Amino acid sequence: MNKKLVCEFENLVGRENVMAEQADRQAYSYDSAVLEPVVPALVVRPETSAQLGKTVRLCNENGLPLTVRGAGTNLSGGTIPAAPNAVVVTTNGLSGIIEINSEDMYAVVEPGVITAQFAAAVAAKGLFYPPDPGSQTVSTLGGNVAENAGGLRGLKYGVTKDYVMGIEFFDVNGELVKSGSKTVKCATGFNLSDLMVGSEGLLGVFSRIIFKLIPPPKDSRAMMAVFDSVEKASETVSAIIAEQIVPCTLEFLDNFTIRTVEDFRHAGLPTDAGALLLIEVDGHPAGVEDDAEKIRKICEQKGAGKIQRAGSAAEKDLIWQARRDALPALARLKPTTVLEDATVPRSRIPEMVKKIRDIGEKYHIDIGTFGHAGDGNLHPTILTDKRDKDEFARVEQAIDEIFEAALAMGGTLSGEHGIGLAKRKYLEGETSRGTIRYSRRLKETFDPVNILNPGKVIGD
Amino acid sequence: MADIEELVRLLKELEEELVHCTRCGMCQAVCPLYGATGRETDVARGKIVLVENLSKEILDDPEAVKQRLDRCLLCGSCEAACPGGVPIMDIFLKARAIITGYLGLSPVKKAIFRGLLSNPDRFDKLLKWMARLQGPFSRQVSETLGSSCARFMSPVIGDRHFMPIASEAWHKKGHRQFLRPRDPGLRVVFYPGCLVDRIFPRVAEAVMKVLDFHEVDVFAADRVPCCGIPALSAGDRQSFEKLVRQNMDILDSLDFDYLVTPCATCTATIRKFWPAMIEAGAGGLTGEIQEKVLAASEKTRDINELLVDVLGVQAPAAPASGAKSLTYHDPCHLKKSLGISRQPRTVLAAAGDVNFAEMREPDRCCGMGGSFNLQHYGLSDKIGQKKLAAILETGADTVATGCPACMLQLTDLLSRGGHALAVKHPVEVYAEALQQRPGLQKPVDAQKPGNTDYDKATETYR
Ligand SMILES: Cc1cc2nc3c(=O)[nH]c(=O)nc-3n(C[C@H](O)[C@H](O)[C@H](O)COP(=O)(O)OP(=O)(O)OC[C@H]3O[C@@H](n4cnc5c(N)ncnc54)[C@H](O)[C@@H]3O)c2cc1C
Numbered sequence: 001m002n003k004k005l006v007c008e009f010e011n012l013v014g015r016e017n018v019m020a021e022q023a024d025r026q027a028y029s030y031d032s033a034v035l036e037p038v039v040p041a042l043v044v045r046p047e048t049s050a051q052l053g054k055t056v057r058l059c060n061e062n063g064l065p066l067t068v069r070g071a072g073t074n075l076s077g078g079t080i081p082a083a084p085n086a087v088v089v090t091t092n093g094l095s096g097i098i099e100i101n102s103e104d105m106y107a108v109v110e111p112g113v114i115t116a117q118f119a120a121a122v123a124a125k126g127l128f129y130p131p132d133p134g135s136q137t138v139s140t141l142g143g144n145v146a147e148n149a150g151g152l153r154g155l156k157y158g159v160t161k162d163y164v165m166g167i168e169f170f171d172v173n174g175e176l177v178k179s180g181s182k183t184v185k186c187a188t189g190f191n192l193s194d195l196m197v198g199s200e201g202l203l204g205v206f207s208r209i210i211f212k213l214i215p216p217p218k219d220s221r222a223m224m225a226v227f228d229s230v231e232k233a234s235e236t237v238s239a240i241i242a243e244q245i246v247p248c249t250l251e252f253l254d255n256f257t258i259r260t261v262e263d264f265r266h267a268g269l270p271t272d273a274g275a276l277l278l279i280e281v282d283g284h285p286a287g288v289e290d291d292a293e294k295i296r297k298i299c300e301q302k303g304a305g306k307i308q309r310a311g312s313a314a315e316k317d318l319i320w321q322a323r324r325d326a327l328p329a330l331a332r333l334k335p336t337t338v339l340e341d342a343t344v345p346r347s348r349i350p351e352m353v354k355k356i357r358d359i360g361e362k363y364h365i366d367i368g369t370f371g372h373a374g375d376g377n378l379h380p381t382i383l384t385d386k387r388d389k390d391e392f393a394r395v396e397q398a399i400d401e402i403f404e405a406a407l408a409m410g411g412t413l414s415g416e417h418g419i420g421l422a423k424r425k426y427l428e429g430e431t432s433r434g435t436i437r438y439s440r441r442l443k444e445t446f447d448p449v450n451i452l453n454p455g456k457v458i459g460d
Numbered sequence: 461m462a463d464i465e466e467l468v469r470l471l472k473e474l475e476e477e478l479v480h481c482t483r484c485g486m487c488q489a490v491c492p493l494y495g496a497t498g499r500e501t502d503v504a505r506g507k508i509v510l511v512e513n514l515s516k517e518i519l520d521d522p523e524a525v526k527q528r529l530d531r532c533l534l535c536g537s538c539e540a541a542c543p544g545g546v547p548i549m550d551i552f553l554k555a556r557a558i559i560t561g562y563l564g565l566s567p568v569k570k571a572i573f574r575g576l577l578s579n580p581d582r583f584d585k586l587l588k589w590m591a592r593l594q595g596p597f598s599r600q601v602s603e604t605l606g607s608s609c610a611r612f613m614s615p616v617i618g619d620r621h622f623m624p625i626a627s628e629a630w631h632k633k634g635h636r637q638f639l640r641p642r643d644p645g646l647r648v649v650f651y652p653g654c655l656v657d658r659i660f661p662r663v664a665e666a667v668m669k670v671l672d673f674h675e676v677d678v679f680a681a682d683r684v685p686c687c688g689i690p691a692l693s694a695g696d697r698q699s700f701e702k703l704v705r706q707n708m709d710i711l712d713s714l715d716f717d718y719l720v721t722p723c724a725t726c727t728a729t730i731r732k733f734w735p736a737m738i739e740a741g742a743g744g745l746t747g748e749i750q751e752k753v754l755a756a757s758e759k760t761r762d763i764n765e766l767l768v769d770v771l772g773v774q775a776p777a778a779p780a781s782g783a784k785s786l787t788y789h790d791p792c793h794l795k796k797s798l799g800i801s802r803q804p805r806t807v808l809a810a811a812g813d814v815n816f817a818e819m820r821e822p823d824r825c826c827g828m829g830g831s832f833n834l835q836h837y838g839l840s841d842k843i844g845q846k847k848l849a850a851i852l853e854t855g856a857d858t859v860a861t862g863c864p865a866c867m868l869q870l871t872d873l874l875s876r877g878g879h880a881l882a883v884k885h886p887v888e889v890y891a892e893a894l895q896q897r898p899g900l901q902k903p904v905d906a907q908k909p910g911n912t913d914y915d916k917a918t919e920t921y922r
């Protein structure tokens with residue numbers, strides 16, 4: 001990038017917040033998706049909302065593609081710069097929690113606030129922010145909104161979009177757009193906040209977000225149930241829901257994952273089990289005890305081999321350790337981990353798990369599947385080595401087939417990781433040609449020069 | 461070396477370790493440096509990518525990579541939290557060694573590592589000479605802490621509040637031979653490490669008192685060669701190996717059960733980096749010495765670990781009633797490198813009569829990071845301020861920590877803030893209790909080698 005332009009950015013945000021050296025830029029060429037890196041021309045780190053707006057404007061004026069980056073942990077390539085002349089704008093200099101209002105139960109934050117730190121600050125005020133993506137200790141709230149991130153508590157508490165009350169964002173001219181409000185009801189103007197949720201940096205750059213907060217549950221119970229087949233585990237899930245009990249978490253581990261976790265932790269998990277369900281209910285103490293007992297009975301009826309209820313907080317923690325270990329344990333098996341999030345209606349889980357297993361066998365690759373059984377959001381995790389060209393080609397074919405299968409079962413491409421670069425080729429398959437044309441026209445209107453994360457989601 | 465092809469070839473040897481980084485970014489959560497700067501090149505993920513890019517010739521600026529690798533506390537927080545199990549510390553140290561080999565050591569570092577550190581006699585003389593100068597050039601600022609500040613703005617010391625160098629290294633008087641012929645009792649080689657030997661001799665004294673109390677037969681050498689970590693972190697493999705050899709010269713002729721140190725960094729270096737660098741091969745530590753180094757490394761224990769896991773020191777059943785209150789900072793090299801966090805707390809509890817107040821995030825790095833503090837004092841201080849706030853929140857009168865390097869940093873932070881808290885090693889607190897209450901029980905079930913297990917920390921689901 002030419003010196004003069006770099007100087008202009010430096011004047012905007014300060015010298016220390018502009019990275020132009022090659023070594024620095026290379027560290028912003030990737031995110032957590034398994035894709036080829038692209039090195040940006042410049043990295044800019046605004047520290048105030050005004051600087052953020054002016055940075056967007058300067059990019060637009062100079063026709064520079066702009067990619068906003070939170071923690072860079074998305075799994076679909078959303079923060080890989082679009083082209084070598086791109087500017088990456090990081091948001092971790094905008095990390096203020098502006099307000100947590102206990103009376104009206106909302107919070108106002110800047111986009112770079114870390115999810116778990118926000119949840120902890122909210123909890124300290126006696127309230128609850130439920131979305132808990134597995135990456136919450138590092139992910140930013142801006143990234144969560146832009147990907148519509150989910151988490152373990154999705155079934156009962158919903159996902160990020162269910163907590164967004166309002167968003168302030170910059171359009172490409174650096175003009176501030178405000179939508180939504182701090183009130184529960186709001187019928188003022190277009191509902192632009194909802195348009196921003198899941199927009200993956202293509203439609204605007206968030207500078208402030210208003211989140212809804214709720215009262216925390218008073219009590220909870222956790223248990224682990226062991227099944228000899230995925231079918232039985234899945235029937236159990238359906239039966240629990242049919243009983244009108246909505247657990248806050250309902251997680252599933254397949255046999256491959258169980259064995260891997262056991263190898264990793266040596267904690268005595270049943271390695272011959274077909275599936276494990278990890279279940280937690282929360283709410284009022286009396287109701288919780290009741291629900292837990294009902295669930296235990298259902299598990300028993302459906303043929304659970306063993307049911308283990310957590311008595312103390314420590315025991316509860318140990319049950320969840322198995323779920324927390326799933327990804328680290330799998331990731332250690334091979335150098336490359338491809339974590340997918342194909343999602344099916346929950347009744348189709350056994351079919352989908354079987355299909356994934358068949359696909360793994362067909363292409364001779366290792367796939368461990370775990371995930372959110374309650375909402376059908378599975379994480380088929382492919383373990384491979386991207387240096388092995390032949391195997392990686394088979395992995396790519398397998399991924400194609402996994403998505404095909406999910407769509408054939410009435411599911412969706414992405415439960416929570418977004419489309420980005422990784423899944424854009426499948427988008428038309430789930431939607432329609434018209435959807436893509438419509439979305440492109442929409443983007444053209446907001447972003448005529450096409451600087452906002454071009455090429456992602458809907459292509460160019 | 462000075463040949464870029466050779467640089468690339470050597471870096472490629474790290475490929476099998478590098479390739480396990482999945483770029484998940486989870487290391488951002490724990491990196492104290494990234495927490496202070498928000499720069500991707502400061503966190504492990506970014507550094508790993510730079511090393512990888514250099515090895516693939518995507519990046520052709522070894523100097524730039526080295527600068528960014530050097531901005532690191534080597535605290536190991538990232539490695540302890542990494543879901544992929546990437547051996548990050550190994551990668552960092554090896555990459556530093558390889559790139560430094562290519563670029564050459566800076567003249568100042570060369571003078572320090574080759575001329576001084578690996579020449580203990582000369583080092584001792586210099587320090588003694590410096591200790592004499594301290595009087596005229598510094599003044600004591602805190603009686604509780606025993607810290608000083610430089611009278612004249614010195615370019616090296618800046619406005620640090622540092623601990624004075626002892627007028628004589630501890631080992632000069634403290635060295636001793638095993639007292640008894642080999643019997644069923646425990647035989648321990650005591651290795652104070654440079655910082656305890658020269659800046660905190662009182663910790664060495666405390667260790668001796670405690671080991672005497674537990675009737676352990678102790679050997680302490682009449683010289684203390686550095687464990688090698690400063691050289692290794694500067695990428696000076698040659699000096700590192702020389703230092704390991706000097707230590708092995710002492711250990712070679714001895715028959716002992718454990719090598720014990722009160723320094724978290726020395727313990728972690730000997731336990732983890734000595735074997736890692738040997739296994740990395742290509743260096744000068746090959747042949748017969750290899751086995752010996754591995755054996756010595758296996759026998760190395762942190763003092764708290766020895767007291768609790770081997771000598772059976774226990775916390776009393778009754779809670780403390782004393783007026784004093786105490787908190788504990790987990791040195792990264794004890795907790796994150798070796799999984800030792802329970803034992804020092806047990807030692808403190810065993811001292812009785814102190815109310816223990818756990819601080820917020822006790823295992824958050826204090827920002828010292830050895831030479832990091834010297835090179836990046838501003839950043840080190842920024843990280844340290846968080847620790848200081850956590851310590852002060854507890855309202856404790858004493859902060860204990862199991863590493864003399866952390867003790868230095870905490871002393872500097874407290875002293876500059878004008879806070880009159882004492883900084884102590886857990887073994888000092890325990891030794892003081894022995895002195896004040898001679899009736900303190902000695903456990904009887906001392907164990908012989910083979911019973912401590914670094915992986916015991918691994919919990920089960922039941
Ligand atoms: C180990 C691991 C576990 C994960 N678990 C989960 C999980 O359980 N559930 C889940 O949903 N996801 C999960 N993810 C994926 C990822 O963490 C989420 O997508 C998260 O929301 C990304 O946040 P981030 O701050 O890293 O955003 P980034 O990756 O930096 O950015 C994501 C997208 O948001 C855009 N963006 C960021 N900030 C702004 C802004 N201010 N304005 C406009 N656009 C913006 C970017 O341009 C990009 O398109 C996981 C990832 C990893 C590595």
Ligand code: SF4
Binds near residue numbers: 482483487505
């Ligand atoms: S936590 Fe480990 S695997 Fe993940 S990015 Fe950091 S170094 Fe790589």
Ligand code: SF4
Binds near residue numbers: 534537
């Ligand atoms: S060793 Fe410490 S400072 Fe260095 S990258 Fe890891 S966590 Fe950060």
